Amino acid sequence: MALPDTVPYIDWRWDDLVFLVLAGVMLGAALLVVLGRDIIRSGLWLVLSFAGLAGIYALLGTPLLAVTQVLVYIGAISVLILFAIMITQSKTGPGALVFNRQWWAGLIASAIIVVLLLMSVMLTDFPLAGTELIPAEARDIARLLFDEYLFAFEVVGVLLLAAVIGGLYLAVKDDDMPETNVQPGPGTGEARDT
Amino acid sequence: MGIFSAEGAEHAIGHADEGVQTLLLLLLVLPLAGFLLTGIFGRRMGKRPWIIAVAAILAATAIATYLAFQSLSGEYGEHGIGFTLYTWIPAGDFHVDVGFFLDNLTALLLIVVTWIGSLVHIYSIGYMSHDPGKWRFFAYLNLFMLSMLLLVITDSYLVLFGAWELVGLSSYLLIGFWYTKRAPALASKKAFLVNRVADHGFLIGIIGVWVLTGTLNIQDSFEPFLDADLLARDAVALLLFVGAAGKSAQFPFHVWLPDAMEGPTPVSALIHAATMVNAGVYFIARTSPLFASAPEALITVAAIGTFTALLASTIALTQKDIKRVLAYSTLSQLGYMFAALGVGAFTAAIFHLMAHGFTKGLLFLGSGSVIHAVHDEQDMNRMGALWNRIRWTHWTFLIGALSLAGIPLFAGFFSKDAVLGESFILGFGWVFIIGLGVAGLTGFYMFRLMGKTFYGENHVDPEVDPKVHESPPSMVAPLVLLAIPTIFLGLVIGTPLGDSVIFNWLEPVFHPAEELLHITLHEYQLFGIDGSLILASVAVAALGIGVAIWLFGLFNGRGRPETVVAQTERNRVTRFLYTASYNKWWFDDLNHLIFYRFGGAVANGIMWFDVKIIDGIVNGIASVTQSSGEGVRHIQTGRVQNYALGIAIGLIVMAIVFVLLAR
Amino acid sequence: MSQSLEAYLALSAMLFGIGMFGFLARRNAIAMLMSIEIMLNAVNLTIIAFGAFTPGLAEQASTIALFVIAVAAGEATVGLAIVIAIYRNRRTPLVDEYASMRE
Numbered sequence: 001m002a003l004p005d006t007v008p009y010i011d012w013r014w015d016d017l018v019f020l021v022l023a024g025v026m027l028g029a030a031l032l033v034v035l036g037r038d039i040i041r042s043g044l045w046l047v048l049s050f051a052g053l054a055g056i057y058a059l060l061g062t063p064l065l066a067v068t069q070v071l072v073y074i075g076a077i078s079v080l081i082l083f084a085i086m087i088t089q090s091k092t093g094p095g096a097l098v099f100n101r102q103w104w105a106g107l108i109a110s111a112i113i114v115v116l117l118l119m120s121v122m123l124t125d126f127p128l129a130g131t132e133l134i135p136a137e138a139r140d141i142a143r144l145l146f147d148e149y150l151f152a153f154e155v156v157g158v159l160l161l162a163a164v165i166g167g168l169y170l171a172v173k174d175d176d177m178p179e180t181n182v183q184p185g186p187g188t189g190e191a192r193d194t
Numbered sequence: 195m196g197i198f199s200a201e202g203a204e205h206a207i208g209h210a211d212e213g214v215q216t217l218l219l220l221l222l223v224l225p226l227a228g229f230l231l232t233g234i235f236g237r238r239m240g241k242r243p244w245i246i247a248v249a250a251i252l253a254a255t256a257i258a259t260y261l262a263f264q265s266l267s268g269e270y271g272e273h274g275i276g277f278t279l280y281t282w283i284p285a286g287d288f289h290v291d292v293g294f295f296l297d298n299l300t301a302l303l304l305i306v307v308t309w310i311g312s313l314v315h316i317y318s319i320g321y322m323s324h325d326p327g328k329w330r331f332f333a334y335l336n337l338f339m340l341s342m343l344l345l346v347i348t349d350s351y352l353v354l355f356g357a358w359e360l361v362g363l364s365s366y367l368l369i370g371f372w373y374t375k376r377a378p379a380l381a382s383k384k385a386f387l388v389n390r391v392a393d394h395g396f397l398i399g400i401i402g403v404w405v406l407t408g409t410l411n412i413q414d415s416f417e418p419f420l421d422a423d424l425l426a427r428d429a430v431a432l433l434l435f436v437g438a439a440g441k442s443a444q445f446p447f448h449v450w451l452p453d454a455m456e457g458p459t460p461v462s463a464l465i466h467a468a469t470m471v472n473a474g475v476y477f478i479a480r481t482s483p484l485f486a487s488a489p490e491a492l493i494t495v496a497a498i499g500t501f502t503a504l505l506a507s508t509i510a511l512t513q514k515d516i517k518r519v520l521a522y523s524t525l526s527q528l529g530y531m532f533a534a535l536g537v538g539a540f541t542a543a544i545f546h547l548m549a550h551g552f553t554k555g556l557l558f559l560g561s562g563s564v565i566h567a568v569h570d571e572q573d574m575n576r577m578g579a580l581w582n583r584i585r586w587t588h589w590t591f592l593i594g595a596l597s598l599a600g601i602p603l604f605a606g607f608f609s610k611d612a613v614l615g616e617s618f619i620l621g622f623g624w625v626f627i628i629g630l631g632v633a634g635l636t637g638f639y640m641f642r643l644m645g646k647t648f649y650g651e652n653h654v655d656p657e658v659d660p661k662v663h664e665s666p667p668s669m670v671a672p673l674v675l676l677a678i679p680t681i682f683l684g685l686v687i688g689t690p691l692g693d694s695v696i697f698n699w700l701e702p703v704f705h706p707a708e709e710l711l712h713i714t715l716h717e718y719q720l721f722g723i724d725g726s727l728i729l730a731s732v733a734v735a736a737l738g739i740g741v742a743i744w745l746f747g748l749f750n751g752r753g754r755p756e757t758v759v760a761q762t763e764r765n766r767v768t769r770f771l772y773t774a775s776y777n778k779w780w781f782d783d784l785n786h787l788i789f790y791r792f793g794g795a796v797a798n799g800i801m802w803f804d805v806k807i808i809d810g811i812v813n814g815i816a817s818v819t820q821s822s823g824e825g826v827r828h829i830q831t832g833r834v835q836n837y838a839l840g841i842a843i844g845l846i847v848m849a850i851v852f853v854l855l856a857r
Numbered sequence: 858m859s860q861s862l863e864a865y866l867a868l869s870a871m872l873f874g875i876g877m878f879g880f881l882a883r884r885n886a887i888a889m890l891m892s893i894e895i896m897l898n899a900v901n902l903t904i905i906a907f908g909a910f911t912p913g914l915a916e917q918a919s920t921i922a923l924f925v926i927a928v929a930a931g932e933a934t935v936g937l938a939i940v941i942a943i944y945r946n947r948r949t950p951l952v953d954e955y956a957s958m959r960e
Binding site: 015019023026027030031033034039040043047049050053056057059060061062064065068069072073077080081083084085088090097098099100102103105106107109110111113114118119122126128131132133134135136137140141143144147149152153156159160162163164166167168169170171173 | 858861862863864865867868870871872873874875876877878879880881882883884885886887888890891892894895898901903905906908909910911912915916917918919920922923924926927928929930931932933934935937938939940941942943944945950952953
């Protein structure tokens, strides 16, 4: 069964609807990341936000990037973040404040920056931009990567290697330090001052 | 043809040869060496620290006498000789030479300064013999001689000002010689401060001379000065007179001289009778062409001089300290000199300067002898009947008193008559009348002093009485030596009347000034107007003396003390006059009110302003800086998020600016 | 709407703002890192959006975005390792309480 040309009941195009839904999910999830009290929940909302973004990449005609986003961001970075959250859990839990003392200033500054950005976006003509979506073929991307940008590609590889080594070095447990791996939950018995 | 000879004044002034140059410089070097050596080594010289100082002065006296006689006998020409030692300040247009100049006027001053100076030094050997600080005294005396000699031989306004200040300094050091006591310390400070105030006028006047004439050499400044306009000349002359009035204690700067009596008596004799106070008179005489070209200033000089003469003599009538009477008498006689200068009788002024110098020097040293005899008592009410017991002192003192009162044929008679006579002849009747009155008062207060000190009943403190004795020869000898010119100076220099020796000596010096004032010689009429003037002044003086003798006694006569009391108490007017005179007409209190209270209030107000506002501003800037620093410190929180917020804010600001600019 | 460049750019602007707020306001260091990731994502979206609507830029935009993702991954690694190291020392992940650079 083929999809009707526009969404039933509301006369929108499918693309627009999908875009709106994905945008809403992404923004909402990001908001919850930032505002959430429980940091593990924040991490999970972050995953959702990444997923939404992957969808938008797909909508924009770059399926390669969408998949990369899922693989790297959700599959690696988010996992890494969640692990780190587990390791650095402290007993302060619900009692601690979420925001610091300058949150209102941050709010205002962010709002102003958003407004400025929106203004500059809306008020600028982009003469080169059409209204046609141009998909990016994977073949073309690959050609660029291994041809023009080969050097950058290799350098990024070295960079990632350096990051891994650095991360290992920094995070390796000293034997003098007591293991701080405590599962979240009530009654584990260790009082810890933070 | 101008006032000055056709070739110009400098041309007429001879150039001093090498020998004279050396002698002039020695005049300065000798007392300087005496001052330095006695000052540095004096403490270790034991019993006789005066040796170097006295030797230096005696040598300087010999040189000065030689130079003076050479000049007066005409060896150096009519217009004197001079030379320039070196250029002190060569600064383009501004050009100050250190020059020296010797003519008859300087010669006469050299004689007065050095002769009286050496006699005072010798007198001090005896007078200060018990004082542990006498080495300091002789050092200071030499310093003073240096400054005074420099003052009379220099040809530069600036060097003269330097010597002027140096004289003031020596006076300060010597008045406050017993600085551990309160009264001398205060008196020396007062003398210095009053002089300093007057010296400001002097300095501005010197600057005015330079502005008007472009030179700071005295002789060179006469001719260009005439080209300035009258107002400028009057102003400059008045300012210079302010300085002279300060040094010579004329009204309103007279207040320091009586207080200066706190110094040792030789100091009073030397500085405050015979030399330093004459500096003002000398200066005006030296720059007579300047003053002659500013008649309004000259009238002011005469007026102030006359007023001071009158004021001081009224105060002398009631004082009970023997040195105070002499101090006020000095003020009064200085007033005569300024009056003479003011009417244009320059020669008479200098003549009176010389005669008064010797006379007053004699009187002060004599009073020192009296004080020494009654063991440091200076209140005349506790003396009396001393004439028999300290004969040398008494007879020389009597000679001085007669001379000061103007009795013929002593020196004071000739000089005072010259002053009064000239003022009348030159048309200043008011000066003559007031001067005549002052002459009468002079006679009166001098013989009041004689009566209370030497005659009448013995009021000496009974404990001191048996110890009254004549002074040692080192003190009596100068008295005798001073009595000689006191008697004979007039006869030698002041005759023949109408064409006297001193007049001939000083005629070339004052000729330019006299021409400017259109003064012409007049025929001397001994049995005419001039003789009557003499008669008048002698009569008035005799009257004053007579009344004083009647009231205060002579030799063994006791006078009428009851009458004195009765007359002063007679009615409210006389009581008031007595009180006014005794309190010096309340000038010191007036000064205290104006300068200490009112001036103090002003000073306090300014201090408030300085502390609160100016310091407040400075401290305020400092504290603003400090507190803003402390405030800004809080930006460095050490927290990354705060810094990130800062970045965000900066970004916003830049964006806004960019957007606004893009419009 | 989905065919307009402005929409995507607006979306990314809002995402960026959310991320920035999170970075400035959260106390937990890991939350700050998550906010950084959100901001990076927003920037990536901007790049891709431009590439999608501008002829000739599509592949290059994707390439750039790929690099950004790679570098972001490296950065997240190192950042989290640092946070863990600090946590071991100070026992707290709250940046407010890292006070040695104060005063």
